[in-house]
Amino acid sequence: MADLARVAGVSKITVSRALGDSPLVNRETRERIQALAHQLGYKLNVSARNLRLRRSHTVAVIVEMKPSHDRTMLDPYPLVLLGGISQELTAHGYSVLLTTRQGATAAAVQAADGLILLGQGSRQDAVRRFDKLGLPMVVWGAPGEDDEHVVVGSDNRQGGSVVAEHFVRLGRRNPVFVGNPHHPEIFERLNGFVDALAGHGIKPLLIRRDEFTLASGMDAMHSLMDRGVPFDAVFACSDLLAMGAIRALNRLGRSVPGDVSVVGYDDMPLAASFLPPLSSVRQDWQEGGTLLARRVLSMIDGEPAHSEMLGVELIVRET
Amino acid sequence: MADLARVAGVSKITVSRALGDSPLVNRETRERIQALAHQLGYKLNVSARNLRLRRSHTVAVIVEMKPSHDRTMLDPYPLVLLGGISQELTAHGYSVLLTTRQGATAAAVQAADGLILLGQGSRQDAVRRFDKLGLPMVVWGAPGEDDEHVVVGSDNRQGGSVVAEHFVRLGRRNPVFVGNPHHPEIFERLNGFVDALAGHGIKPLLIRRDEFTLASGMDAMHSLMDRGVPFDAVFACSDLLAMGAIRALNRLGRSVPGDVSVVGYDDMPLAASFLPPLSSVRQDWQEGGTLLARRVLSMIDGEPAHSEMLGVELIVRET
DNA sequence: ACAGCAATTGTTATCGATACCTTGATATCG
DNA sequence: CGATATCAAGGTATCGATAACAATTGCTGT
Structure with missing residues (x-):
């Protein structure tokens, strides 16, 4: 200069x-x-500018990147989320510092102006650990009972209720929920589902399955049929579970959607080309990323920021 | 201090x-x-340290994050790759600056000590653009004809040849390749496949399909059958294509693997639980990330670095 | 003609850490 | 015993940008 x-x-x-x-x-x-x-x-020279301004113009994004823990790493969605975050931050002159939970003690993270936590949903201890850094922080996930920090996530409760209404509209009276309610986000889906059905005097059955795989979905249907429980609708909390369920049902001689309606979650690319094309609840991940970024930026600028849930959309296809 | x-x-x-x-x-x-x-x-204070040392201890990773372009964004693999990169860099005191191609003009990127390019495979112009920054740079993908920069990628050529050998071992004489050879990485798979088969006096058929979807795979089989071409093995350059192919074949009355052997690529999680469990070529993405990181670090330290291909593994299941 | 004001440009200090060069103290040797 | 090597620690300048304050210029109104 x-x-x-x-x-x-x-x-x-x-x-x-x-x-x-x-x-x-x-x-x-x-x-x-x-x-x-x-x-x-x-x-x-960015370092010189940062030094003088006492700002790094950087937001650290902490992602759960251990494969096979939960399933985060094997989903494409975190990347879409990152895309949204990156785009929004870049547009405001900030950059994205990507870290894993392990690497988050690095000096560079502490130097960030803000923090975004992805896929830490159930790890409240981790969240608290980062909270101690005293940085503006936004968490992706389901709002916890103790709302200490700002949370942005998709409205899982609404996700559950739209499916419930859909089933009711179709005249289904014996719906089943398949998934792992231990997971906070899925717990919310279940709540929305149950509450909305209750409004119509219906009480769904819960089948707990921890794995998000085809096999797990098939297995769920088999155990249901074995027990001789009557049911005419399945809400699976992942598309893979839903696909597995459909395949098992077909094999067991029950038609979808003739005898049983099935709805999945996430609307993964495969869902549309599945046979029959799968109905599913879609979340706008890109938008989620954008919103996460906006919230941190607000907080960095000292403005108050509140938690927010993003709406979801039920894509009705043939199941 | x-x-x-x-x-x-x-x-x-x-x-x-x-x-x-x-x-x-x-x-x-x-x-x-x-x-x-x-x-x-x-x-x-990282900024002060960076200023004095004239180093940012940062490596910029440029990812193609536009959804639906190619397919990068919808695959989980880039994230795994990022995981490997992040882990290795963090272990050496470096951090990861994540950017899209668009955001890559930002000052922060130019301040990085090195560059890693992901998913830019076919965009040679983009590669050249970043090359002009004069930073140590490593590209993920297939090595191009003009080897100006260091490339790390999985050995697609080997991927093609192991499948070829597998088919030969099974006594298949009329194999088909399904995919988009315009894509450099897939072009390499095709080359490896063709060359290995040539060693056994076999010439495979090429069916070009640009989309990596189930529907596209089914469609490929239909057009094959319509034309009445004889074939007894299918090498699909993506698992989704392979699954589509299997489904279509079953529907057309040909058994897998009885009449036709099918092998996919990527070994996505779904592959193992597909029915029948899909044989597929697996790449170690995590390892790829690690290697990418090592190469940039070497170059940053002024050591010479060379391109390298990572071995792949054929997972033989039931198809 | 001159105070007063706006527009434009400059001077100096500062952000926090580290490299280079010194200095002082102690140990070792012939 | 003096000279040199070794170790420990300090003084000062520096990386490159920007904020606070200062200074210059030209213009306006009375």
Whole structure:
């Protein structure tokens, strides 16, 4: 910048101001300096700027990246979320520092201006650990009972209730919920489902399955049939579970959607091309990322920020 | 650090050295200062350190994050790759700056010590653009004809040849390749496949399909049957294509693996629980990330680095 | 003609850590 | 015993940008 100042015949500070589009410098001078900077290939030294401004213009995103724990790592969604976050932050001159839970003690993370936690849902201890850093923080997931921090997530409760209404509209009277209610987000889906059905005097059956696999979905249907329980609708808390269920039902001689309606969750790409095309609840992950980013930025700017749930959409296909 | 020095009764530089585990300071003093730093909750100012050292201790990772372009965004693999990268870099005191192609002009990226490009395979123009930054750079993908930059990727050629050998071992004489050879990585798979088969006097058929979906795989089989072409083995360059193919074959009255052997690619989680369990070529993405990180670090340290291909593994299941 | 004001540019200090060069104290040697 | 090596620690300058305050210029109104 000093060099640039010399060439332009002005002082360093004028250069600084000119490049920062400050109205304090004459427009002519400003444009001349900007052109010169571009021409000379000048690159701002971010470290120096950060040091002086006492800001890193960086938001640390902490992702659960251990494969096979939960399932986070094997889903494409966190990446879409990251895409949304990245886009929004970049647009505001911030950058994304990606870390795992393990790497989060690194100095660079502590230097961040804000924190976004992904896939830490059930790990309240982890959340608290990062809370201690005293940084603006936003968590992705289901709002906990003790709302100490700002949470952004998709409205799982609504997800449950739209499916319930859908089943009721179809005249189903004996719906089943398949999933792992231990998981906070899925617990919310179950709650929304149960509450909405209760409004119609219906009480669903819960089949707990911890794995999000085809096999697990098939198994659930088999055990249901074995017990001879009557049912005419299945709400699976993942598309894979739903697909497994459909396959098992077909094999057991029950038609979908003739005898049983099935709805999955996430609307994964495969869902549309499954046979029959799967009905599913879709969440807008990109939008979620954007919102997460907006919230941290607000908090960084000292504005108050509140938790928010994003609406979901039931995609009705043939099941 | 100045405060810390005052409290400890030494000078700033001694504190700096003590915290850096420098042998220049007495071990007693060093340990005393470290304990004190911990106790007082001292946090290193990364920006200041970076400024002085003229290094950001940061590697920018540029990911293609536009959904539906290619398919990168909807695959879980880039995230696994990121996991490997992140883990390795963190272990060496570096952090990961995540960006999209769009955001890559940001100042923070130019300040990085190195660059990792993911999912830019076919976009040679983009690669060149980043090359101009003059930073140590490693690209994930297939090695191009003009090997200007260091490339790390899984050995697609080997992927093709192991499948070929597998088919030959099974006595198949009329194999078909389904996929999009326009894609450099897939082009390599095709090459490996064709060359290995040629060694046995077999010439496979190529069916070009650009989409990586179930429907596309089914469609491929239908057009094959319609044309009345004889074939007894299918190598699909994605698991989804393979699953579609199997479904179509079953529907058309041909048994898998009785009449036709089918092998997919990627060994996605679903592959194992598909019915019948899908044979597929597995790549170790985590390992790939680790290797990418190692290469950039080498280059940052001024050591020469060369391209490298990671081995793949054929998982033989029932198809 | 001159105070008063706006517009523009410059001077100096500062953010926090570390490299280079010194200095003082102790140990070792012929 | 003096000279040199070794160890421990400090003084000062520096990385590159920007904030606070200062200074210059030209213009306006009375």
